[in-house]
Amino acid sequence: MNYMPGTASLIEEIDKKQLVVLRDGRILIGYLRSVDQFANLVLQNTVERIHVDSMYGDIPRGVFVVRGENVVLLGEVDLDNEERKDLEKVPIQTILAAQAKAQQEKQDKERAKAKIMKERGLIPSVDQNEDAF
Amino acid sequence: MSNVYLHLDPSLREQKILAPSEEDGKLDIDIHNEDTFGSGAVEEDWECDHNQLVQLDFPKLDIKAQSAEKPVPNGHGKDMDAFTFGPLLSPSQLNDEDIELSNQQLAAAVEELVLNSDLDQDSIDPAIVSLRKQSLPSPSAIPGTSQHMAFPGLPQRFSNPNVTALFGNPPTLFDSDKMHHIWNETFQQNSQQAFQQQQHLQKLFPQAHNSNDQMKFSQVNSPDHSRANVSTPIILKAEDLEREMQASPPRVPSPLFGVSIPKRENGDFEDMQDRSLPARSISPVFGSPKPNYMPIGTPPKHMIMDMMHQLEQKSKDPTSPGSSPHLFGGSGQLQRPPPPPGIPPHQLPFFLQAPPPTGARLPGHMPLGVPPGAIRMMPPRAGMPFLSPDIMHRLGLRPQHPAVHSPIGSPRHFPSPPAHILGHGPTGPPVRMPPAGLIRPGMHRPIVGFGHNRPRMPGMDHPMRLGPGHLHPEHSKYVRLREQRRGRMDRRGYNNQQRMRPREGMIGVPGDPYANIMSQKEKDWVIKIQMMALQSDRPEIDDYYYQNYIEHRLQDGKLNLDDSGKVTKRLITPTKPNLDNRKYVPVQFTNSLGKLTASSVYNPRQIIDIAPSQEEETANQETPESRQTLSKRLVIYKTIEKAYVLVISLEEIGFQLLAFNEMDDAERELLELEIKSKTETLEEVLGFNENSRFRVHDDPVFQVVKIRKGKKLITRAMNFLKQDHAILVVQSVFSHLAILIKRDSRDGVLHEMYAPISRILSSLDFNQIVSLCSMLSTFTLTAAVRDQFGVSLICKLLYCGKQQQGFDVSEKNEQWLKFVNGVSEVMLSVTNPKGTRQVRPNIPSPLLEDFPIDVFEILATDSSPTTPSDKLRTSFDQLIANKDNTGLEGVTQLEAELNRRP
Secondary structure (H helix, E strand, O other), rough: OEEOOOOHHHHHHOOEEEEEEOOOOOOOEEEEEEEEOOOOEEEEEEEEEEOOOOOEEEEEEEEEEEEHHHHEEEEEOOOOOOOOOOOEEEHHHHHHHHHHHHHHHHHHHHHHHHHHHOOOOOOOOOHHHHOOO | HHHOOOOHHHHHOOOOOHHHHHHHHHHHHHHHHHHHHHOOOOOOHHHHHHHHHHHHHHHHHHHHHHHHHHOOOOHHHHHHHHHHHHOHHHHHHHHHHHHHHHHHHHHHHHHHHHOOOOOOOOHHHHHHHHHHHOOOOOOOOOOOOOOOOOOOOOHHHHOHHHHHHHOOOHHOOOOOOOOHHHHHHHOOHHHHHHHHHHHHHHHHHHHHHHHHHHHHHHHOOOOOOOOOOOOOOOOHHHHHHHHHHHOOOOOOOOOOOOOOOOOOOOOOOOOOOOOOOOOOOOOOOOOOOOOOOOOOOOOOOHHHHHHHHHHHHHHHOOOOOOOHHHHOOOOOOOOOOOOOOOOOOHHHOHHHOOOOOOOOOOOOOOOOOOOOOHHHOOOOOOOOOOOHHHHHOOOOOOOOOOOOHHHOOOOOOOOOOHHHHHHOOOOOOOOOOOOOOOOOOOOOOOOOHHHOOOOOOOOOOOOOOOOOOOOHHHHHHHHHHHHHHHHHHHOOOHHHHHHOOOHHHHHHOOOOOOOOOOOOOHHHHHHHHHHHOOOOOOHHHHHHHHHHHHHHHHHHHHOOOOOHHHHHHEOOOOOOOOOOOHHOOOEEEOOOOOOOOOOOOOOOOOOOOOOHHHHHHHHHHHHHHHHHOOOOHHHHHHHHHHHHHHHHHHHHHHHHHOOOOOOOOHHHHHHHHHHHHHHHHHHHHOOOOOOOOOOOOOOOOHHOOOOOOHHHHEEEEEEOOOOOHHHHHHHHHHHHHHHHHHHHHHOOOOHHHHHHHHHHEEEEOHHHHHHHHOOOOOHHHHHHHHHHHHHHHHHHHHHHHHOOOOOOOOHHHHHHHHHHHHHHHHHHHHOOOOOOOOOOOOHHHHHOOOOOOOHHHHHHHHHOOOOOHHHHHHHHHHHHHEEEEEEHHHHHHHHHHHHOOO
16 A cells, blocks of 8 residues: 655545645535645535534535645545434534634633633733634 | 618718717727727727728629618607617618718727738638638529518517517517618628628617617518517616616626626526626726726627638638528518428528627627627527637637537627527427526527427537637636536536536535546646655755665665564655656857756756856857857857867876876877877867968967967967967967057966977078068067067077078078168167167066077177167177176076966
């Protein structure tokens, strides 16, 4: 079993359903249609999947062109075992609301934590990654 | 009104009264031209061009046209005010001014149609000529003035309320008698004229709302007065369209690029899901003029050029069907039976075959947003008789097979009418179709009726892949992609709705319609790029860690053994560095020393490469022309370089010969042979040959010696040159001594030549010395005496001459004495310019080495009558007296100086 160097190995994955995690944490699921040497991706029939706890929701995104530098990982979706029993698919509105709620909670928590730390003389570091969601 | 396309009787034109709006119209045209093509793009006088171009029409037709023109009534101007376009738009005002103006407009369009149309009619594009011949109607087909209709059934379709409901008003257009005129003429014209007339047809659209007047007009003028009146519901006026366009270009998602989509009163937009690009109302070629001044669908000039070109090609194509005009007749009849099914497409009326030329350049009153179905009532057969589908496509006309090649992004779109319009004849069952005009381009509409049942033309199953007009390359790629997809599905026989959206289930399964969007070639390209990164001709540098790792593994003896024993994935690497086919070849231009690099994926950028390439050198040797093209100086530099290489190698061999005294004779011979051959090469390089003579004006040695490096070269090369050639060098130096001395003031290397030259001088016989002396003019002597090198040479010459001098009284001897006297005079004047007896102390010291004391003694004792012997004698006495004191000192000084210099 051999593989190609660099992004050439992605050619094997073309026309298969792929899950792509972007640098900002977004999860895209779609059919990989084209790649290039920079790992720029063209995804078709893409959905953006949002997971909150055991719920997930898909936002249809259509054709998605991803600049290669933003790709964290890419993996083929197992079509046979795509539907997981432990996860519940919910409508978009629901998942968006849940996501907002989760983010709010997280922010509150962070704020509280920062406050406590500040009281003890610690300046909390700003976690940039959280902003992206 | 159609007659405006045809040649008008000049007398008719002369009688015309200038319409007050004509000038404005021209101004508008110019504005539009500028907006369309950029200012200055249309510089020619289009009116002039027109006047020439209208001559292309056939006189016969002209007559007919005039006759048809005359009955045009003039009393329908009351609706004029409804138009914002000016008088031209009203059919009721069809008079000579309008005709003239239309002619001008036409000319503006035709100007682009005909290349360099300022030629006379005989010298126009041969393609047009041939086409004209081709399209000449058969005698029976020319209906003369008849308004005979070959397709009585067609207008019925047009008058069908369904049609009007779907297409808006334009069907009334076909009821117009004018239109019949147009098509009557059109089908007899060549394609060019047809094109023009179609352009005009468009122009007629704005009048369409004026249908009642038009109808009256038609009926009045039609020979066939039995024509029934038609219901012509007006859905959208053209002016409304234009106003709408000017106010805000529609941004509705529309497949109809560049075409304003008329709003349907029934509002049946079904294609809203189409996410095509927003409408582009203008030619993309010349930038983006303001949309509100832009005649939509104005084709850029190059399109017309292309069209003409292809027209020519098409005309040469034997398979392309000629025009078949005989079936075409302008029809005044409205109620007509449907045409027989399966009628050969080329027998369709022309206006059904050929869409209107939206590409026309019309002044000011471009019918924006012509309702698409209005004109294109039929699926075209294999295109217009004269125009290849490609041309039609480029012109924005709907190509022959409306189904498959989608004009998405094409600036214009002429959808076919729905099948239930065309197919409601006896032959075809009604087919559920999306409304015309909203049909997404590229959709395949199986036209039931003669459209669908007609015999398939060759190539229709695989219709030409048309370049989608003047699209951006990327966009056209996209279009083609879509076409392919559509085409694939069409062949599968999906209906339109299915085609609109690929089914979800299709994706990811074997029948995935989007599979292999990335072609194998593209994949290979990516692989190649990635592989290239691994190619290296110096892996120890580029891939240090890997190489070390492999070495360690080799040392451990387990390169091929996996520690775990499992089969692991292995990286596929290029089998061998394949660098030679990617070898960097710098570009070089004539007379440039440096070389430009063209960097690419395969050739990463490199610094400028100055090294001359091998080919160039050989080329220079082979062709004397290329040598001449290089500058003379460059040639000399190259000569010096080559000679230097030879001299150095000769010297090396010489050292070898000296070093190995105990060398074998064979080896020695070998080296000597090499010396000989190299010497010959050297002499060849320096321009010597067997019987070369010294010529003052063509002296290769002097060219070399002029250059600093060349002096050093000659100094070293003289050790190897043959005697003859060495004498040539000496002659050259002597003849140009003054120049060399002057030039050497900066270089200061001339003195290095003294030793070899003096050696040569010593070996000369008296005759040669005398001939050398003759080369030294008084001017040269004066210059030479002031210079260390020059005076040394002269003294050496005097010395050698003195030694060789015979005592016979010959001509040579006299010459020699004359020279000696000259030298002594010059020397005296230089050393003692004021005539004082005091010899200046700055006697050039190098003279003292071989100072020809005896020469001066001779001069002193044997002075000629012209010589101021007293002065000389005293001067030389002084010199001789000084010699004992300063002589040795001077020699050592000279030696020290020579050693100091490089």
